[in-house]
Amino acid sequence: MSAPTLPRWADVVVLPLVNLAVALLISGAVMALIGQNPLEVLTLMAKGAFGSMRGFSYTLYYTTTFIFTGLAVAVAAHGGLFNIGAEGQATLGGLGAGIFALWLARDLPGFVMLPLIILASAGFGALWALVPAYLQAYRGSHIVITTIMFNFLAYTLLVYLLVNVLKAPGSMAVESAPFEPSAALPNAQEAFAWFGIEWPSSPLNLSFLLALAAAGLVYAYLWRTRAGYRLRTVGASAGAAEYAGIPPAHQILIAMAISGALAGMVGVNEIAGVNRRLLLDFVAGAGFTGIAVAMMGRNHPAGILLASLLFGALFQGGAEVGFEMPQFSREMVVTLQGFVILLSGAMAYVLAPTLARVIHALPGIAKRRPA
Amino acid sequence: MNDHTPIPATSREPGPPLAVRMAGIRKTFGPVRANDDVTLDVASGTVHALVGENGAGKSTLMSQLYGLYVPDAGTIEVFGKPAHLRSTHDAIAMGLGMVHQHFMLVDTLTALENVMLGAEPHALLLRAERMVRPRLQSLMESTGLRVDLDARVGDLPVGDRQRLEILKVLFRGAKVLILDEPTAVLTPQETQHLFGVLATLRSQGTTVILITHKLDEVMRLADRVTVMRAGRIVHECGVKDTSPAQLAEAMVGRKVNIGRPATTGVAPGEVVLDAKGLQVVDAMGVTRLHGIDLALRAGQIVGVAGVSGNGQSELLEVLSGLRTPRAGTLRLAGETFAPTRWLTPRTARRLRLAHVPEDRHARAMVMDFAAWESGILGYEGLLVYSGGGFLRRRRMREDTRDMMERFDVRPRQPELASGRFSGGNQQKLVLARELGQAPHVLVVGQPTRGVDIGAIEFIHGQLRKLREAGCAILLVSSELDEILALSDRVLVMNAGRITGERPVEACTEAELGLLMAHTEVHPEKAEAPA
Known part of the structure; x- marks a missing residue:
């Protein structure tokens, strides 16, 4: 701690905003370089994400997935583990939802089917994460390596099962038959219609509420329960955990099981909520974006909700820009998202020392400190 | 501000030239004033002891001299030249060398390779070794710091490793040697040997700054002693003019037994x-x-x-x-x-059976946790601290506040991160927890x-x-x-x-x-x- 340290409020609020601003500045410079007006693009993005009910609804749909993966990465991080496998665990979660939907939905009503699908998604994700967890806890294989590998395995498994087992007979597309209605999670339009409220059609569905509940439960688990205390102890200091009589291996299994279950619930949103059939590529990198979300949200559920909303807006706004400005290619949107991920995820603390120095140089703040 | 004993002018003017002069040093970490208007003069060719309680600011002061921290205010002169120390490289270039409490050696390299590390005189290692070995041997000869140069450091006993650290620093041309609690890991016999070496170095003109809390070592070896308390210098005198009891009283601010x-x-x-x-x-x-x-x-x-x-x-x-x-x-x-x-x-x-572990940092508490979370570590399963799986956070906070009161843990802030307390206060909290059961x-x-x-x-x-x-x-x-x-x-x-x-x-x-x-x-x- 040789440089001045960042006050907590600055670490939690100012630094992420500064990172975001820098990312937008750099992206703006790149846009200007290829002859686009950055202000116009950004305005369009903001409008696309928040300017209409429909756009906002899409934003929340993307947000849902990022909440799940962001929480997944954060829970593992509190257990001292870097889970890069949210992508694969989400894939397995979708597979679980798909298998149960195709298998049982014909015979079971929705109020049984939907909880079952949620459990299947979470369970498949958790089991998939437990394998690397076991290898780390008892066999010393590094979880970063194994979870990366398991992403590929998950994808390959999904392709194999879809092509050979689950594909709808006679179809050319690599996807299953559509689910029975009892296995389809109501979307926002349907749900609001129950109360007589009109809502534009969008992929947003009830799993958004599930994501909010998950954020609340993760907070309660980590900071309000004895089990969460033990998990955080292991993550913060394995030596102290041993001393306290908390076997680190158990907590590794628990942390990864919860993490995998959270990631797996992406399947509820994408498979049961949106597509209502099993198909390929439904995770689309959300597992990796979850790492940036968790970092930007400082591994805290409240921060993760905000960061997920930001990334949701980026994805929805970006799609809108690509639609409205044909000369502004999809790749540019990806570039913009990439800069935000880079600066608020991978390089989140690069600007911290500079910011700390600036804050300490401000006379008003120095005066407020207790002597 | 000015309650430290002023250094008599006579000791500065006609005496030996100053090796180090730190004037008006101030360093704050957040709300903590680690050094507050500290002025320290170290005469060349002497052993100068720096004593004080933990958290008194000794290590902070020496870290600024060694370029690890930059002072908020004040000036540093080394051998009469103003020094702007931004890194340890600057400090080494000015002839300063520091041996840390925890050794900075690579276990898998030999003693010789450790000395060369970062100061290799030739790009080819074999050539470099051939150039270094005779210089090192004559250095060992003249100082009495003997180490088997071809032994792997991991195989060397602690006393040898420390000698090697000192050799490493001298090899880089240090004329001022800063030693941080050098005897913490030594037997009485090894300590005796170390002090012999330090006396030899002093007679050869090397200046030694000794950070310690063992007052008998001060009395045995040092020429002058400076006592720090709460970031300030509270006492400075020649060793001949003082006694351990007097120094202890200056360190703590009251009589101790x-x-x-x-x-x-x-x-x-x-x-x-x-x-x-x-x-x-x-x-x-x-x-x-x-x-x-x-x-x-x-x-x-x-x-x-x-x-x-x-x-x-x-x-x-x-x-x-x-x-x-x-x-x-x-x-x-x-x-x-x-x-x-x-x-x-x-x-x-x-x-x-309660256990207060040796390694406070790695075992006894979780440094990132608030004090009230570390305050029940190991006892979180007790019914008073968790019921139905949920933590009883108010009870945890109350009990931690209670422990802090009984064991005089300062500051009395259960919300403060465990790692932000000084070593003594951390230990008091751990003891309060373990003895409390x-x-x-x-x-x-x-x-x-x-x-x-x-x-x-x-x-x-x-x-x-x-x-x-x-x-x-x-x-x-x-x-x-x-x-x-x-x-x-x-x-x-x-x-x-x-x-x-x-x-x-x-x-x-x-x-x-x-x-x-x-x-x-x-x-x-x-x-x-x-």
């Missing part, structure tokens, strides 16, 4: 912990404990003396359930344990390592009180003074064996020192399978 009280207290009771034939073999296949027998009686403190690394840590771990021995039995509170089903830390707590057996390692004098007095008092309450205590310490001040019975460990045992009345420091050092110097080498 660390020593053996006249009475030993109650008569020892029944045996509450009985260990037989404990044998520990580590992951490398090296035997760390060779059949240790040990019995602890209620109301008795058994002190284990020995140089660090002779099996004391393993003994603590086995008795607290952190490690399963290969052989041996343990009887505790009516239960018998064998290697197939050894004690676990949780069982140990249930059987009223009214244990029947206490296993404690290095209770006052890195703890300031005021806190040592307090901690010793608490341990004695616990003994009077009938607790059986096993005390492992590398401080002989501490062992002699607290124990009723003293064991000496060497190379995983108990090499001596006697009541404290029959102990002398010299004899214990010999028992600690006797036979082999480095056990791991002698024991390793060929």
Whole structure:
């Protein structure tokens, strides 16, 4: 701690905003370089994400997935583990939802089917994460390596099962038959219609509420329960955990099981909520974006909700820009998202020392400190 | 601001030139003023001791001299030249060298390679070695710092490693040597040797700044002494003009009494912990404990003396359930344990065995946790702290505040992160937690390592009180003074064996020192399978 340290409020609020601003500045410079007006693009993005009910609804749909993966990465991080496998665990979660939907939905009503699908998604994700967890806890294989590998395995498994087992007979597309209605999670339009409220059609569905509940439960688990205390102890200091009589291996299994279950619930949103059939590529990198979300949200559920909303807006706004400005290619949107991920995820603390120095140089703040 | 003793002008003007002059140094960390208007003059060719409690600002001051921190205000001059030290490179270039408390050596390299590391005179290593070796040998010749240059550092005993650190610094041309608690890991005999070397270096013109909290070392070696308290200099004088009692009083700000009280207290009771034939073999296949027998009686403190690394840590771990021995039995509170089903830390707590671990940072608390979260570590399963799986956070906070009150932990802020407290205050909180459960057996390692004098007095008092309450205590310490001040019975460990045992009345420091050092110097080498 040789440089001045960042006050907590600055670490939690100012630094992420500064990172975001820098990312937008750099992206703006790149846009200007290829002859686009950055202000116009950004305005369009903001409008696309928040300017209409429909756009906002899409934003929340993307947000849902990022909440799940962001929480997944954060829970593992509190257990001292870097889970890069949210992508694969989400894939397995979708597979679980798909298998149960195709298998049982014909015979079971929705109020049984939907909880079952949620459990299947979470369970498949958790089991998939437990394998690397076991290898780390008892066999010393590094979880970063194994979870990366398991992403590929998950994808390959999904392709194999879809092509050979689950594909709808006679179809050319690599996807299953559509689910029975009892296995389809109501979307926002349907749900609001129950109360007589009109809502534009969008992929947003009830799993958004599930994501909010998950954020609340993760907070309660980590900071309000004895089990969460033990998990955080292991993550913060394995030596102290041993001393306290908390076997680190158990907590590794628990942390990864919860993490995998959270990631797996992406399947509820994408498979049961949106597509209502099993198909390929439904995770689309959300597992990796979850790492940036968790970092930007400082591994805290409240921060993760905000960061997920930001990334949701980026994805929805970006799609809108690509639609409205044909000369502004999809790749540019990806570039913009990439800069935000880079600066608020991978390089989140690069600007911290500079910011700390600036804050300490401000006379008003120095005066407020207790002597 | 100006309550430190002004340095008499006479000592500065005609005396030897100044090696280091730090004037008006100020350094703050957040709300903490680590150094507040500190002025320190060190005369060339002298040994200057810097003493003070933990958190008094000694290390901060020296870190600024060595370029690790940049002062907020004040100036530094080295040999009369203004120094703007932005990094350790700047400091080394000005002729400063620092030996840290924790050695900065690469275990897998040889002694010679460690000295060269970062200062290789040639791009080809073989050529570089050939250039370095003769220079190093003549340096060893002239200073008396002898080390086997071709031995791997991992195989060297602690005393050799420290000599190597000093060699490394001198090789880089240091004319001012800063030593941070250099004797913390040494036997009395090794300390004596080190002091001989330092005296030689002084006679050759090297300036030594010695950070320490052992006042007898100050009296034996130093020429001048500066006492710091709460970030300021409170006393400075020649060593001839002072006494340990006076220095201790200046450090703490009041009279202190660390020593053996006249009475030993109650008569020892029944045996509450009985260990037989404990044998520990580590992951490398090296035997760390060779059949240790040990019995602890209620109301008795058994002190284990020995140089660090002779099996004391393993003994603590086995008795607290952190490690399963290969052989041996343990009887505790009516239960018998064998290697197939050894004690676990949780069982140990249930059987009223408390453990204050040697390594406060790695074990006793979670540095990132708030104090109230560390304040119940290990006891989170108790009904008072969690019910129905949920933490009783208000109770945790209240109890931590209570512990802080009883053990005078400062600052009294349960919300502050554990790692932000000073070493002494961390230790007091750990002791408050472990003693608060009214244990029947206490296993404690290095209770006052890195703890300031005021806190040592307090901690010793608490341990004695616990003994009077009938607790059986096993005390492992590398401080002989501490062992002699607290124990009723003293064991000496060497190379995983108990090499001596006697009541404290029959102990002398010299004899214990010999028992600690006797036979082999480095056990791991002698024991390793060929």
